[in-house]
Amino acid sequence: MPVTRRLDLDDNESVWAVTARPVDPLPPLRGDVRADVVVIGAGFTGISTAYHLSQRYPDRKVVVLEAKRVGNGASGRNGAMALHWINGVEVRDADRARALYAVTTETLDWIKRVGVEHNFPVRFRANGCLEVVTHAERAEAAHEHAERLASWGLPIRFLQGAALAEKLRAQGAVGATFDPTTGQLHGLDLLHGLRGVLLGRGVDIYEGTPVVRIDEGREHVVSTPHGTVRAPALVLATNGYTPALGYFRGGVIPLHSHCVATEPLPLARWQELGWGDVAAFSDDLDRIAYASLTEDGRLLFGGGGNGAYSYYYGGRTATPRPPEREWAFVQRVLARYFPGAKDVRIAQRWTGTLGVTLSRVCSMGVMGEHRNVYYALGYSGHGVVLANLAGRVLCDLYSDHHEPWQSMPFYQAPLWGIPPEPFRWVGYHAFTALTGRSPRRNEARDALVRRR
């Protein structure tokens, strides 16, 4: 029976936390309650699942348990790029490409629409994201790929020269794939707005309520420090924190991405420094760099090399020390892309926990002796859209309506292959130091072969 390890959760100090419209904390669970569904975790996965369940089943009781605050995890501290595609899945034919693109389009449209429908504001910068290419050879391949996607009817373009410069002048960028339907989402706007909708529908959300033990059964008993929830259905919506709950220890690792954000500058100043008409960009390197400009002129920057990501022994889900070295590394990458911004003051520094799988493909499904433990996790850094999609998927699986999702790569995708400690820690550090890449299924073996 799974029992949690020591909980290891830090507070959200990201640029999104600083710029969010404040909401009052919700009281923790005290006492013993019953529900039809208990959801653990109040990020995009948990809140979107509670949203769809409470919409489809207005008479059923849904309870959400959140260790800290709504949006305290990755959903409230990410790079904010709301993107298409499913990480880890290559698209090789038109039908597959259109089907995957359609699924993420529906979720992007939902993200853009739901605030309007329920009358709450969501900041979404809809001027598209770029995937920057930093090497001429890769630019050729990316160009061909973009043209193939465009020939299949998808609105993707490859930009170079003046067309790229209009959007971004980043040092070392030789081209970029642009998708105008993507953008930057203020995740806490969405979550805080949905929180209000859920409370209005009678969903109980308990903040400051860490789950410390789960006793699975036909009726689960979920224990927290001052109360329990008994429910016949359980949703694990804890992404990178899930192994600490005793699930998917061999399938997902909590990887930490360190970020910085500058002080706000006028947009005209960012144009001089190289930022034009685009919401965000990521680059084409294995340990990607990503950057995003907020509507009030703060540049968020993360990633860019081994030094920007950390794995801590035992799968710890918070940094054991202030990651000064890692933040300094990220600042250097920011200055490499935008040399003129070297002296712009950094106003926020934070770290977020990703849930990474070896194949990079996420998984959504149902498991357990009584087929009543629902899960969606392992978005591997691409969860802004996918974790919001998860709510629809899990609501369908709860309704025993599997058919729409069975052809999707994430449907019940097996998660496996991550060795236990100490092999995991040693393997991660050896692999990243030797290759400059992060471990992927088959890549460890391929890298060894290449080195021979």
Ligand SMILES: Cc1cc2nc3c(=O)[nH]c(=O)nc-3n(C[C@H](O)[C@H](O)[C@H](O)COP(=O)(O)OP(=O)(O)OC[C@H]3O[C@@H](n4cnc5c(N)ncnc54)[C@H](O)[C@@H]3O)c2cc1C
């Ligand atoms: C720095 C960073 C940058 C990123 N950039 C992007 C990006 O630009 N684009 C993109 O698509 N994706 C990005 N991602 C990934 C994306 O943010 C995540 O995939 C997504 O937010 C996951 O949502 P979630 O709800 O599943 O998990 P989370 O948002 O992590 O939510 C899990 C929640 O569970 C709670 N919890 C954990 N344990 C317990 C417990 N025992 N009891 C109760 N509650 C618990 C946590 O407090 C947390 O609130 C980024 C992630 C990070 C960290």
